[in-house]
Amino acid sequence: MPCAEAVAVKDGRILKVGTNAEIRPLIGKNTRVVRLGGKTVLPGFIDTHVHVVDFGRLLMWLDLAGVGSIKEMQSRLKERLVKTAVGKWVVGRGWDDGRFVEKRLPNRFDLDAVAPSNPVILYYQCGPVCVVNSRALELAGITKTTPNPSGGTIDKDPKTGEPSGVLRDAATDLVFSKIPEPTFEELVEASGLAVEKIVAAGITSIHWLATSQVDLAVLQTLLKKKQLPLRVYMVIPFGLLGKVPLDENLHDDFAKIGGVEVVADGYLSSGTAALFEPYADDSKINGKLLCTPAELEATAQKIVKAGLQLVIHAMGDKAIDAALAALEAVEGQGRHRVDQAALFNKDLLQRAQKQKVILSVQPLVGASEFSVYSALEHLGKKRARWLYPLKTLFKKGVCVCGGSDCPMEPLNPLQAIQSAVAREFFPEEQLTVDEALRMYTVNAAYASSEETVKGSIEEGKLADFTVLSKNPHKVAPTKIRGIRVELAIVGGKIVYQR
Numbered sequence: 001m002p003c004a005e006a007v008a009v010k011d012g013r014i015l016k017v018g019t020n021a022e023i024r025p026l027i028g029k030n031t032r033v034v035r036l037g038g039k040t041v042l043p044g045f046i047d048t049h050v051h052v053v054d055f056g057r058l059l060m061w062l063d064l065a066g067v068g069s070i071k072e073m074q075s076r077l078k079e080r081l082v083k084t085a086v087g088k089w090v091v092g093r094g095w096d097d098g099r100f101v102e103k104r105l106p107n108r109f110d111l112d113a114v115a116p117s118n119p120v121i122l123y124y125q126c127g128p129v130c131v132v133n134s135r136a137l138e139l140a141g142i143t144k145t146t147p148n149p150s151g152g153t154i155d156k157d158p159k160t161g162e163p164s165g166v167l168r169d170a171a172t173d174l175v176f177s178k179i180p181e182p183t184f185e186e187l188v189e190a191s192g193l194a195v196e197k198i199v200a201a202g203i204t205s206i207h208w209l210a211t212s213q214v215d216l217a218v219l220q221t222l223l224k225k226k227q228l229p230l231r232v233y234m235v236i237p238f239g240l241l242g243k244v245p246l247d248e249n250l251h252d253d254f255a256k257i258g259g260v261e262v263v264a265d266g267y268l269s270s271g272t273a274a275l276f277e278p279y280a281d282d283s284k285i286n287g288k289l290l291c292t293p294a295e296l297e298a299t300a301q302k303i304v305k306a307g308l309q310l311v312i313h314a315m316g317d318k319a320i321d322a323a324l325a326a327l328e329a330v331e332g333q334g335r336h337r338v339d340q341a342a343l344f345n346k347d348l349l350q351r352a353q354k355q356k357v358i359l360s361v362q363p364l365v366g367a368s369e370f371s372v373y374s375a376l377e378h379l380g381k382k383r384a385r386w387l388y389p390l391k392t393l394f395k396k397g398v399c400v401c402g403g404s405d406c407p408m409e410p411l412n413p414l415q416a417i418q419s420a421v422a423r424e425f426f427p428e429e430q431l432t433v434d435e436a437l438r439m440y441t442v443n444a445a446y447a448s449s450e451e452t453v454k455g456s457i458e459e460g461k462l463a464d465f466t467v468l469s470k471n472p473h474k475v476a477p478t479k480i481r482g483i484r485v486e487l488a489i490v491g492g493k494i495v496y497q498r
């Protein structure tokens, strides 16, 4: 049944799926009926790669995107200061002097005018450039006589020699390093904001990639405070295996520790993904495996023995080669996967097919590799052909699931689906809408061994749905990202309503 008219939910699970006539008799006195007026209901989206605490940290920052003048920047800062204790730091990001009607860079005095006593640091929209106020300069000890740090510039007024407040590159760290680490309570609050944003994007389940024990404590606190509106499959770093209890205070349906991540290499964009041949634009580097294939296999054995899913971060072809070898060594003992898998070759594609591996892929990272990090020059055209070869992987029957790597890339699954369906580079690798949707539903559920309870709208499964303003199958591929999320429903409860 590819399409239905109505669905009945009871006790958090799907009771029946069918036509309006079939479902109507199930409406009782206490039933809440939600009429959608022709909107589209999909299985709740599952994002297989999110860093919740890091996303939360970023959300705490003052958002200056789209600000059209220094005056507007001042008023946003003023608004934030009303809610900020005296003396506390304000960190922001997103200004662009190219948009300012004043046609000049902001300076310390612009910020001082509204923020005389709180230290303030506001980053440019991209890259390490910021403007700080006088209080921040004072705390960092930056004066007229402070020399530029190596690899950075302290802008100074040509007449007075006083710092203007604009800092570039390494000089930004002089101030940023003075900001105290957020307290645990602040991180919990920030992560609470993050999960709210996540459900607003139509995501009802996430694979939460933890970076430290703090992530686990935050998750437990959110659960305790009943501030977890979605389901979490947590993946812990290998360093925590054996150091944290695996099930304490976690509720099975809502949160569990499922996997352990081992990092085999770095990132293509920074030239640290491990390649068989050097990068095309720099013959001296080819990335590095962060562990030998033998070490990777030994680690894999330990994780499998602990009864958890092995998640190997492997982006470059050499790292994927090592990851597939490690997966082969533990074949038949659980369901494991390669995360961030990006650069393939014909041999790797064949092995991925033969081993029936699960690949967690980030379509928006892929789009950035081509459009922002110039994959064609970075890898050469021949190799770049097999960068994110999603259609080929689907044709080979490999289970490909989708993640965002938020906050490194935007959270929006519809934007990711559009980029997989309408990709510009090597369009022969474009997916159909149906395939791209599978990445965020059934395939993602399979990736965490939850396909019997999640990923499709079937009787008996958890009642997790994403309601969209339009059917992605029925709009032009380049319009998919414009579809709005109307509702997010988890266990039959509306957790987000536009």
Ligand SMILES: [Zn+2]
Residues within 6 Å of the ligand: 049, 051, 209, 405
């Ligand atoms: Zn990540």
